[in-house]
Amino acid sequence: MTWAEPGQAWTSGRWTLELRGDELADISLDGTVVLRSVRLVLRDRDWGTVDLGVERREVASSALTLHVGGGGIEGTVAVHADGDRLEVVADVRADDEIETNRLGLAVLHPPTVAGAELAVTHADGAVERTRFPRTISPHQPAFDIAGLAWEHRGLAVSMTLEGDVFEMEDQRNWTDASFKTYSRPLELPFPYRLAAxxxxxxxxxxxxxxxxxxxxATEDEIVLQPAGVVPAIGIGAATAPGPAPAPTPxxxxxxxxxxxASPAWRAALDRATASGLPLDVRFVRASAPGLFEAARALRGVRVRTVGAFAGDGPEKHVSDATTVAALREALREEGLDLPVVGGARTHFTELNRRHGLLPDDLDGVGFAVTPLFHSRATAQLVxxxxILPLIARQAVELSRGVPVHVGPVTLRPHVDAVATTPEPVPSEPDLRDGYGPALLDATDPRQSAPELAAWTIASLAALTTPGIASVAFFEEWGPRGIRSSSGEPYPVAEALGVLAGLAGAPVEVGSSADSRVWVMTVTTPGGRVTLAANLDGTAREVRVRTDRIIVPAGGWLLRE
Structure with missing residues (x-):
């Protein structure tokens, strides 16, 4: 997979869309995006997305048909356009008996509809008046959907849905730039079986x-706003199979x-100390007896913060009061006075939904960022x-005044937050097989891409706001690292080195209207430093105050 994923445009009358594999993206009327996407989605029992291949396309002036298959299903997704109407029909069949959590059409609404009035038609014909939420909604903003109606940039948009009962969720929780209308309702049991x-x-x-x-107006004038100071930069510990290359902190x-619960956790701790840097330690599947042994292992280790997650039960990825109290007791037993942090081990979603479970005496709050959770398309990443600024500001509000620590930031999930099967662990007490994400489908080929350096600078700029104390990116080395398993640096390593050197300095941040170009101006003892990153497919010229800066496509630059 390369960074660029060129699509194919399809036009019929006033309607246009872009074909990106099996996705019908940026569905527009007269050039205005009405829907971010419509896509046939198949999820496995752990909510993983099953890739559907497009076996062939039939393209006509008023109709488009995709013949799709994969994961035990085959069929068609057809698009018909006529005047101001557009229809998408999915018609698929299970070849064999399959087990799934979801099979059906998913509709993505652009984030620009946030705050717009919304009429929801329910299955019984009743109409409910509400709005697309402005702040990121922790729970579904609409249930039992048979139809929706809203206004968007002067257009009166209406949509009907047939074939199942639909509901909506705010996908900005997962850093997605969308609201999603989908079926089957989550209150129904899953996984479920479809007979052949x-x-x-x-x-x-x-x-x-x-x-x-x-x-x-699309003029690339970037207005900088004070954003506090550049957060401290950390790197995730390497989880790849050993041996480790020489550390380069x-x-x-x-x-x-x-x-x-893993026999290799002590080996993982020993490896993490090799850089000589302080550690942010997070204990997972942490019971009270295990935490006493874990706290004992921290004696003599340079620890910056420590947190714990129970790892089982309905709130397993959120640091509940019982688990935090057990951690504090274990630390006291060992005479360790360390900052104890909590929050969500996984997405902002869990922090947004379950922040009420957090105890009041935390020294910090954290959550992870995984932009490729729902889709692995580069467009999703860009x-x-x-959405990251919205998440950062809302996380700071939820933290109630304590520092917010973001991390790890990874392309694919470092843990499957919604898996119905137990987390895998290595069978041996050493790291010959790796651990954690090394045992999952968590490696992305874009990890070594030059564009990831630009994305990393842009993502830190987007996350930087008063209250965000630190951000931890990727891993030290390995397939998910900033270096290869042999120690060769990927392009992102240079970018992170520059950002780390600016940590703690006052910063102003701004972005282009389409959020593809980001600029940070940092005040250092030696003068102002400007970092600019461009995630567009073409070079962009932007105006920052009185300066004009040309940022290469998918690249970044530093001005001192």
Whole structure:
């Protein structure tokens, strides 16, 4: 997989969309995006996305048909356009008996509809008046959906859904730039089985009446705003199979998760100390007896912060009061006076939904960032940049005045937060097989891409706001690292080295209107330093105060 994923445009009358594999992206009327995407989605029992291949396409002036297959299903996704109406019909069949958590059409609404009035038609015909949420909604903003109607940039948009009962979630929780309308309702049991020969047919009918107003000016003038100071930079501990290359520390700390149910957790702790940097330690599957042994292992170790997650039960990825109290007791027993932090081991989602479980005496709050949770498309990764500032500000509000620590930031999930099967652990007490993410499908080929350096600078700029104390990125080395397993640096290592050198300095941050170009201006003892990153596919010229800066496509630059 390369960074660039060129799509294919399809136009029919007033409608246009872009084909990105099996996704119908940026569905637009007269150039105005009405829907971010419509896609047929198949999820496995652990909510993993099953890739559906497009076996062939049939393209006509008013119709488009994708013949899709994979994961035990085959069929078609057809698009028909007529005037101000567009219809998407999915018609698929199970070849064999399959087990799934979801099979059906998912509709993504652009984040620009936040705050817009929304009429929800329920299955019984009743209409409920509400709004797309402005702040990131912890729970579903709409249930029992048979139809939706809203206004967007002068267009009166309506949509009907057939073939199942739908509901909506705020995908900004996962850094996605969308609200998602999907079926099957989450209150129904999952996984469920589809017998061989079962047919699933769903229809999304869209109508957009009127004429869209003029879009906002697209001039690339970037307005900088004070954003506090550059957060401290950390790197995740390497989880790849050993042996480890010689350490080359970057940043001010190493973030390490230690699964106390794993026989290799002590070896993982020993490896994490090799850089000589202080550790952010997070104990996972931490019971009270295990925490006493874990606290004993921290004696003599340079520890910056420590936290714990129970690892089982409905709140297993959130640091509940009982687990935090057990950690504090274990630390006291060993005479260790360390900052104790809590929060969510996984996405902002869990922090947003369950922050009420956190005890009041925490010394910090944290959560992880995983932009490729719902989709592995590069567009998903780039679009997350516009959502990260919302998440950062909302996390600071939820933290109630204590520092917020973001991390680890990884492309794919470092833990499967919604798996219905236990987390895998190595069978041996050493690291010959690696641990944690090394045992999952967590490696992404874009880890070594030059563009990831630009994305990392942009993501730190997007996350930087008063109250964000630190951000931990990726791993020290290995397939998910900033260096290869042999120690050769990937392009992202240079970018992180620059960011780490600016930590703690006052900073101003701004972005282009489309959130593809980000600029940080940092005040250092030696003068002002400007960092600019461009995630667009073409070079961009931006104006920052009185300066004009040309940032290369998928690249970054430093001005001192």
């Amino acid at each position: 020969g079962t047919r699933v047919r769903q229809t999304v009918s869209l109508r957009a009446a009127g004429r869209a107003g003029l879009a906002a 970057i940043g001010s700390f190493v973030h390490v998760e230690l699964d106390l 679009e997350s940049l516009g």
